[in-house]
Amino acid sequence: MSRLIVVSNRVSVPQAMGAAGAQGGLAVALSAALREHRGIWFGWSGKETESFTGHLDMQRNQDVTTATIDLEPQDIEEYYNGYANRTLWPLFHYRIDLTEYDRNFGEGYERVNARFADSVLPLIEPDDLVWVHDYHLLPLGSMLREKGVTNRMGLFLHIPWPPTRLFVSLPNHEQLVASMLQYDLIGLQTEEWLDSFTHYLKKEMGLKVSDDGVIEYEGRRIVARAFPIGIDYEEFVASARTELAQGAYQRLKDSLGHGRKMLIGVDRLDYSKGLGERFDSFDRFLTDNPEMAKDVVLLQIAPPSRGEVASYQLIRHDLERKAGHINGAHADVAWVPIRYVNRGYPRAELAGFYRAADIGLVTPLRDGMNLVAKEYVAAQDSEDPGVLILSRFAGAAPQMEDAVLVNPHSTEDVSDAIRQALHMPLPERRRRHERLLASVRDEDVVRWRENFVGALRGEHGAEVPLDARPERPGPELSAAAS
Structure with missing residues (x-):
């Protein structure tokens, strides 16, 4: 050979x-x-x-x-x-x-x-x-x-x-x-x-x-x-069963409090990922749905990258500004809408975070593929799966048509998708997840x-x-x- x-x-x-x-x-x-x-x-x-x-x-x-x-x-x-x-x-x-x-x-x-x-x-x-x-x-x-x-x-x-x-x-x-x-x-x-x-x-x-x-x-x-x-499906599923993953899941669930829903985004800090537009869309959701706002948290994990390039420095400053503005406008003493974290985590720990999230928010402006979308699906509990919201402009979109597909440039479109995902009945969530999982497993x-x-x-x-x-x-x- x-x-x-x-x-x-x-x-x-x-x-x-x-x-x-x-x-x-x-x-x-x-x-x-x-x-x-x-x-x-x-x-x-x-x-x-x-x-x-x-x-x-x-x-x-x-x-x-x-x-x-x-x-x-x-x-x-x-x-x-x-x-x-x-x-x-x-x-x-x-x-x-x-x-x-x-x-x-x-x-x-x-x-x-x-x-x-x-x-x-x-x-x-x-x-x-x-x-x-x-x-x-x-x-x-x-x-x-x-x-x-x-x-x-x-x-x-x-x-x-x-x-x-x-x-x-x-x-x-x-x-x-x-x-x-x-x-x-x-x-x-x-x-x-x-x-x-x-x-x-x-x-x-x-x-x-x-x-x-x-x-x-x-x-x-x-x-x-x-x-x-x-993704390496078998390896990822095995990592999701480790003590590290289970501990990460429980820690995040405990921090949310009873009944609160979580959206998760995991992206390298890059302008192609649409993070500024994502924050704007979440702001729009909080503004348009005040009756639901305090029951929802967005966890955005964004490890820094290419810090020597000026455009990447600007992204980080812009996101810090937007996160502060949104939290200042909507938070109260018992709830902060955006948890913005500038560090990376081992994949097993991320698997636990994905499983704890009710919505996976994957909204790049343009992406060759995007494996976070596939990891999110693989990490879910098939009996009570979360909903994947996915940009139409991610390379993964043609393989994952059972996600809620959105235009990441439209804050209204993404806001409506968040509302749809939070209200989605369990049978529909299961049907979508079953088809998405088959694609992730087979491809x-x-x-x-x-x-x-x-x-x-x-x-x-x-x-x-x-x-x-x-x-x-x-x-x-x-x-x-x-």
Whole structure:
């Protein structure tokens, strides 16, 4: 069986089950794939170094081999804080108003991708499958091809792909997409993002894309498909049964008081999550439904992220201001409507919080998938389940049509949905939950991983013809390329 080389911006070192701060479902799934395929997980360590040396830190934990490199402060500023999170991230989430175009950012992005290529190249053996993840590393496949790598390589994009009319605002957009077409397989989260990607290929590059996602480019054929990601259902359900989860559930229930209902939101602190709009919508609900207001609490957990980026600092200040305003306008001595928490929790503890919540409020303005929605459903008591309120603009929405779907830009729509969820009869809650749970259970992260790796191998009709692939270079070219 071919080994699997996983490449991502950051590497999650596998931890023992139940360890504090254990990794999320994606890391669990990738670790399982690496154990199965005897693979290596390569990426940035998250650490700084004064001078880049390309030194590989190799470790083996829980039968998974990881290889990491350190980056210089300039690399981190230009590649990560700059091009990845101030250019690509806002643009791909339709926030062209927040997108920053800076030549230094682009140069840093190219430089770090080249450093990734140089560093991972010695780890790749002739029959390995190479699986690259996300927007940080879009051109990596092209750089590896230039160094003589002819292995099957796949790219999976975890975030949305923007409409063509937005994407063309990116300087050198065609060069970036051309570099992506050096992969054999390109995976996106949903059919919507796939349609946006193929629309760009046809309209801006004049390429042919077949109905089954085969792209013809420079004598090669590349496959583009939607692979909706899920949670590790079995692992998450097991964590929800732990003492930590049960303790978190009881602690939260006790704090609410008798008869009070709770809404929960769990989101990284990011403008794509629609947290300001969510607070405004809850304010609207409290104002429009004074007879119900004091029976309801919103718990919003929002761990900070990317604090070096100015737009993220503004989000945090805005949410603190809004939470203070709403609590000041509506609270009394025995009740505060919003509990706003800026810290993270282990997944088992979150599972207990989800189970204690009567409503899961998942209202991103734009999201590649959103696994919080799926975790909330998996954590519920099937006999007395809570209600999921879900943004129509989350990638999860097509799979979760039995949620109460809302337009997160409309405070009235979300306010009405909260009222509907609080009044929803138990039989309807059970019917909706049963169908949602079936989707979460069946479309889990294990299936996602197996489908992608199978397609990368050439199974399921994704075979790239051998005569369309570059020949493996001879010894002289290999030496020159390296």
